[in-house]
Amino acid sequence: MPPSNTNLLQGTLDVLILKVLALxxxxxxxxxxxxxxxxxxxxxVKPGSLFPALHRMEEAGWLTSSWGESENNRRAKFYxxxxxxxxxxxxxxxxxxRISAAMARALKxx
Amino acid sequence: MPPSNTNLLQGTLDVLILKVLALxxxxxxxxxxxxxxxxxxxxxVKPGSLFPALHRMEEAGWLTSSWGESENNRRAKFYxxxxxxxxxxxxxxxxxxRISAAMARALKxx
DNA sequence: TATGATAGGTCGAAGGTCAAGGTATGCAAT
DNA sequence: ATTGCATACCTTGACCTTCGACCTATCATA
Numbered sequence: 161m162p163p164s165n166t167n168l169l170q171g172t173l174d175v176l177i178l179k180v181l182a183l184x185x186x187x188x189x190x191x192x193x194x195x196x197x198x199x200x201x202x203x204x205v206k207p208g209s210l211f212p213a214l215h216r217m218e219e220a221g222w223l224t225s226s227w228g229e230s231e232n233n234r235r236a237k238f239y240x241x242x243x244x245x246x247x248x249x250x251x252x253x254x255x256x257x258r259i260s261a262a263m264a265r266a267l268k269x270x
Numbered sequence: 271m272p273p274s275n276t277n278l279l280q281g282t283l284d285v286l287i288l289k290v291l292a293l294x295x296x297x298x299x300x301x302x303x304x305x306x307x308x309x310x311x312x313x314x315v316k317p318g319s320l321f322p323a324l325h326r327m328e329e330a331g332w333l334t335s336s337w338g339e340s341e342n343n344r345r346a347k348f349y350x351x352x353x354x355x356x357x358x359x360x361x362x363x364x365x366x367x368r369i370s371a372a373m374a375r376a377l378k379x380x
Numbered sequence: 381t382a383t384g385a386t387a388g389g390t391c392g393a394a395g396g397t398c399a400a401g402g403t404a405t406g407c408a409a410t
Numbered sequence: 411a412t413t414g415c416a417t418a419c420c421t422t423g424a425c426c427t428t429c430g431a432c433c434t435a436t437c438a439t440a
Contacts, residue, residue, distance in 0.1 A: 167428060169279045170396080172373065179377055189387060195376070202372035208429050211389060216427095234387055234436060253377055260370055262312035263282065266305070267289055267363055280396060280427085299418060318398050321420055326396095344405065344418055 168203060173213050175252040176203060178222065178241065182249055187228075187236035188214060214239060222248050278313060283323050285366055286313060288351065288359040291333065295350035297340055298324060324349060332358050 180186060180194045191214075192205045217223050222245030230236035241249070290296060290304045301324075302315045327333050332355030340346035351359070 167280050167395085169281050169369065170427065171279055172369075173427085176373075176376060183380070187387075188389090198376045199372035200375075202368055206429060207389070208391085208431085209427075212427080230387070232386060232437075234385095236387060256373060256377065258312055259279065259282075260373070262309040263286075263366060263370070265310075266286060266308045267366065270293070278397065283396085297418075298420090316398060317420070318400085318422085319396075322396080325420095340418070342406075342417060344416095346418060 168205065168209060171252070172203065172256075173205065173209060174217065175249065175256055176205075177210075177213060177217065178245060178249040178252065181223065181239055181241045182246065185238045185240035187230055187238050190230075190236075191239070217245070220248075221245070278315065278319060281362075282313065282366075283315065283319060284327065285359065285362040286315075287320075287323060287327065288332065288355060288362065291349055291351045292356065292359055295348045297338075297346035297348050300340075300346075301349070327355070330358075331355070 176195050176199070177191060180191050180198075186194065188207075188210060192207075192210055195203055195205050214223065214225075218225060218239070221242060223239045224242055225237050225239050228236055228238045286305050286309070287301060290301050290308070296304065298317075298320060302317075302320055305313055305315050324333065324335075328335060328349070332352060333349045334352055335347050335349050338346060338348045
C-alpha cells in the first residue's frame with residue numbers, strides 16, 4: 161500500500177488519537193504506530209502533527225499524561241483518556257458517521 | 271438537521287465540487303446550494319471557502335469557466351469539468367473510499 | 381566508543397477555512 | 411422613481427492545522 165500522504169483530513173486526527181487511547185493508555189510514538197497499523201498505512205501521523213495535537217487535546221482536558229517506562233525501558237510519556245475525552249470520542253465518532261454517510265450519498269448519485 | 275458546523279474537512283470540498291459539476295455545469299452559488307442539498311446540510315460551503323477553491327481548481331486545469339445567464343436572469347459564471355477534472359474526480363473518489371474504509375475499521379474496534 | 385533505534389519535542393512555511401465585509405444587478409413594492 | 415431585497419460574484423485578515431526538517435536524550439549492541 162503506497163502511503164497516501166495527502167494532508168491528513170482535518171478532524172480525523174483527533175478522533176483517531178482518542179480511539180486509540182480508549183483501548184489503552186499509550187505514549188506518543190506508540191499512538192503513531194498504532195494509527196498506521198489500524199488504518200493500513202492510510203494515515204501516517206508525523207511528529208509535527210502528533211505532538212501539537214496531543215498538547216492541544218491535553219489542554220482541552222481530553223487527556224492526561226504521566227511519565228513512565230516504555231516497553232523498551234525508555235522514558236516515555238503516557239497519555240490516557242479522561243471522562244471528558246470519552247464524551248468527546250463519542251461526539252466525534254457520531255460526527256464522523258454523519259459525514260461518512262453524507263459523502264456516500266453525495267458521491268453515489270449518478 | 272442542525273447544520274454541523276465543524277471545519278469542513280480538508281479534501282472533501284474538492285471532491286464534492288467535482289462531483290456536483292460532473293452532473294452538470296453550474297455557477298458558484300448553485301454549487302454551494304447543491305452541496306448543502308445532497309449532504310442534508312452536513313456541509314455548508316461558505317463563499318470564503320468556495321471561491322478560493324474554484325479558482326484553485328480552475329488554475330489546476332480541472333475546471334473551465336464562462337459567463338452566462340443564471341436561472342434568474344442574472345450574470346453568472348458557469349463552471350464545467352474538464353477531462354482532467356474528471357480524472358481527478360475518479361482519483362479523489364477512490365481516495366475517499368479508502369479513507370472511509372480505514373476510518374470505519376479504526377473506529378469499530380472494541 | 382560509535383551506531384542505530386527509541387522516545388520526546390520544536391519551528392517555519394504552506395495552505396485551507398471562516399466571518400465579515402464589498403460590489404453589482406434584476407425585480408417588486410411603495 | 412426609489413427603496414429594499416435577493417441573487418450573484420468576490421476579497422480580506424485572522425486563525426488553525428499539517429508537514430517537513432530538524433534537535434536532544436537514552437538505551438542496547440556491535
